[in-house]
Amino acid sequence: MSSNTIINKELFDRFIPLSQIPLSSRDEVIKHTMITSFDVCRNIVKYSDRSKLYHYLIDGYAEIRYSFDNRTNISCEEEKSSHPLEEYIKHGGIVRAITPCRVLIINRDYIKDSIEESEHLEYNVVHIENDIDSDEESTIDDNYKSDWMTLFYQSPLAANLSSNKVQQVLKNLIHVEVVGGQKIIECHTAGDYFYIIKEGYAEVITDHAGPFKGAKFTLEPGDYFGDEALVADTIRNASVVMSTDGLIGKLTSDDFSNIIKSALVITPSVDEFMDLDHPIFYDVRFPFEYKLNHISDSLNLPISKIRHNIHTIDRDKTYVITHEGGSRSELASYLMRQAGIEAYYMDEELFKSLPPDSEKLQVG
Structure with a gap:
């Protein structure tokens, strides 16, 4: 997966509801948008009720997979590609690239805000005189600020x-x-x-x-x-x-x-934890600490290895960072979340609140 493309604001005309955003407002929205390339067999997006993003298929063919036996394809040339891919996995599923794909990714909140703002301006027209003698240096500074x-x-x-x-x-x-x-x-x-x-x-x-x-x-x-x-x-x-x-x-x-930190180091409730679908447990302590005692079936992956190998971690799975690592466990969760991996931090309070007979928590 890679991203480094200048976005043409006329591209918005292909997609719903991006086409409703006035041309005059699109430069601002583009600041919150990127075009990303996905190689064959790479996951483009999977179901999440917490996602704030929309993914639109610009080029290529993708598979919408609900289960092993229930899947369908989508082409960039089809009319249904005008809708965000999230519309097709509202109740679960994964969209995966069949051919190399290019995808427009945008924060959905900015779409809504831009459309609402344009509708508001239609009823509240304000004429602003342009200052012909405005300081050129000020314009340069504004452009520079928008860059960062x-x-x-x-x-x-x-x-x-x-x-x-x-x-x-x-x-x-x-x-x-x-x-x-x-x-x-x-x-x-x-x-x-x-x-x-x-x-x-x-x-x-x-x-x-x-x-x-x-x-x-x-x-x-x-x-x-x-x-x-x-x-x-x-x-x-x-x-x-x-x-x-x-x-x-x-x-x-x-x-x-x-x-x-509160947004990326997430500790689930007991009920949320029990509902996690076959999570993988990572213990991020040093190997000698892990050998002394650890949660059964947890994998020892020290924080240094997570940092250097984070690109190889399977994004289709869910992870729980065990409590024994303390602040190191919080950092592991933070790094993984920042990389787009669904990771949760099991703090001491959650660990003590879980049923002691849970198969997930046998300590060895």
């Missing part, structure tokens, strides 16, 4: 947050001007903020003893950092230094926990 926001909206993090959550993130950002050479975070210090690069570039210098072995990375507008230390409540494993002058947005640890 577009990139952030297309990030794995924003893609797995509701539109309301994304707006809360942007609303609560504290904006700080920075200069080249300024150290934003110091390795081996406690986490304090979540950061987004708005303008300028920064360099990440990782700890030689950490998971990235001293590697260096460049951060660009729209990139974010500082989240993992806040999720796991650990010290930083890297320093971040501005390479140029710029502007950053930062979110306090409390706001991060309330807005972002």
Whole structure:
């Protein structure tokens, strides 16, 4: 699966209800839209009552599979491809690519908001005089700001947050001007903020003893950092230094926990847990800890392996991260959710509330 395509706003005319969005409003909606390619046999979308996205088939053939014996195909040339693929799996199922496919993915909340706004404007027409002598530099700044926001909206993090959550993130950002050479975070210090690069570039210098072995990375507008230390409540494993002058947005640890962490580190209720369909249990502790005691049938997959092999984890399955890892388990759930994997965190309270005779919870 890959994505890197400029979106033509006239493409919306092919799809329902995107065609109802006025041309004048489509540039804004495109900021919350992406086109993604799926290889043969890759899952495009599966049923979820929590999804905030719509998937539209632009090119290719796909299979709508309800069960082994109940399946049908859909072509991009058919009239039914004008509807979001979610319409065909309302009660369960998976849509899988039969040929290489291109798919338009959009946050459905922005569709509704744009249509409602355009309908409102039809009854409340306001004439705005254009300032012919407007400052050209101001226009450049506006375009630049939209660039970082577009990139952030297309990030794995924003893609797995509701539109309301994304707006809360942007609303609560504290904006700080920075200069080249300024150290934003110091390795081996406690986490304090979540950061987004708005303008300028920064360099990440990782700890030689950490998971990235001293590697260096460049951060660009729209990139974010500082989240993992806040999720796991650990010290930083890297320093971040501005390479140029710029502007950053930062979110306090409390706001991060309330807005972002709460959305991606999800602990189900007892009833919800018991209704999970054959979940796979991951114990993310070190092997020597796992050997001492663990939930029967749980698999030992330390957090470092999850981080480096997350692209190989089957997205068609459901996962429960066991409680023994504590904050490491929370981080594993966060990383997996951010990668589009249905993962749940079993905290200590949930573990103690579950029936002790449950086959899922036998400790060995």
